[in-house]
Amino acid sequence: MTHGTFAIGTKHSTGPRSHPYAVAIADFDNDNTSDIAVANSGTNNVLILYVFGNETFGKEESYPLGYGYRPNSVAVTDLNQDGTDNVEILMKMC
Numbered sequence: 663m664t665h666g667t668f669a670i671g672t673k674h675s676t677g678p679r680s681h682p683y684a685v686a687i688a689d690f691d692n693d694n695t696s697d698i699a700v701a702n703s704g705t706n707n708v709l710i711l712y713v714f715g716n717e718t719f720g721k722e723e724s725y726p727l728g729y730g731y732r733p734n735s736v737a738v739t740d741l742n743q744d745g746t747d748n749v750e751i752l753m754k755m756c
Contacts, residue, residue, distance in 0.1 A: 679705060680704050683702070685736065688738040695713050699738060
């Protein structure tokens with residue numbers, strides 16, 4: 663990764679049976695480095711992979727969505743443009 667771009671061939675495990683379906687890239691921890699959110703339909707969670715300034719993955723956080731949720735997309739935006747990430751919206755469509 664160089665200045666907000668990811669190197670070709672960089673790999674990171676999302677866990678056994680996770681079946682990653684979609685990703686979104688944004689700065690989730692306000693460190694001016696792009697991080698990755700992954701929708702894992704196999705394990706019913708959204709995984710956040712935090713990237714350090716030295717271009718390596720560091721801390722990761724998993725947000726479980728409950729049995730049978732099967733997320734297949736993830737989107738990121740700052741709805742009120744305050745630069746913070748303190749509101750999360752998870753929507754299940756039937």
